[in-house]
Amino acid sequence: MLCALLLLGALSLAYLQRSAAEMQAMDVAMQRQAALGMVMEMHWGLAEWAGLVLMWAIMMVAMMLPSAAPVILLVLGVYRRRGGDDARLAAGLFVAGYLLTWTGFSVLAATIQVGLHRTALMTMDMQLGSATLAGGVLIAAGVYQWLPVKTLCLTHCQSPLGFISSHWREGRLGALVTGARHGLYCVGCCWLLMAVLFVVGVMQLGWVAAIAAFVLVEKLIARGLWFGRLAGSALVIWGMYLLLERVSG
DSSP states (O other): OHHHHHHHHHHHHHHHHHHHHHHHHHHHHHHHHHHTTOOOOOOOSHHHHHHHHHHHHHHHHHHHHHHHHHHHHHHHHHHHHHOSTTHHHHHHHHHHHHHHHHHHHHHHHHHHHHHHHHTTOBOTTSOBOOHHHHHHHHHHHHHHTTSHHHHHHHHHHHOHHHHHHHHOOOHHHHHHHHHHHHHHHHHHHHHHHHHHHHHHOTTOHHHHHHHHHHHHHHHHSTTHHHHHHHHHHHHHHHHHHHHHHHHHO
8 A cells, every 4th residue: 555655646746747847838838929929818618627627636646645644554554454355445445535535625726726717817827816816815824724623624634543543434435434534634724725826836846845745744743733823824924925015016
């Protein structure tokens, strides 16, 4: 299972790198056309939406699997100790349930992104073009780090053993449901942090890696809650700076 997780993460990173390179090449081509007085409009239909869903889903795999690995490996260990033909299948269903939850988030994120593109609030390099909206997203993400719901979700994510003892379900369906429930806590913990990607650039791999590393540290260190709140305060200050800059400009 560990090798499978590493392989899945590596494939996800490879896909993101290729997609980022293709997007950069497209952006350069559009800039050249604009310099020649040619304007190319991007159509945001069902096919483009589906491509964004795939992109977000793979990005969530790459970003969240490292922080979810302790719970996944713990579940695998439980099934191994029990033995039986269904051990690997049940462990796989747990992972599937976890990823299914993040896929649901990806559908929502892609839908919002298409809406932003259609209303010209997002640039072709997948970054918010409105300083006011960007500042609002940063402030919301920062404030969320201090809310009780964030604390609740982070507590579950920080304690794999506690989560398993409280939410364990038997059987194949139980494994899928348990994985999905853990995914819900992770989404509740990190969804507004993922929204920060709209501000810094959805396919900016440096920021993708930075946010993934932050999520990992927040969940693994003993004082992860206060580490997250400190980062939340920084996001609020950043957001207020963008808003003040917009007003003064």
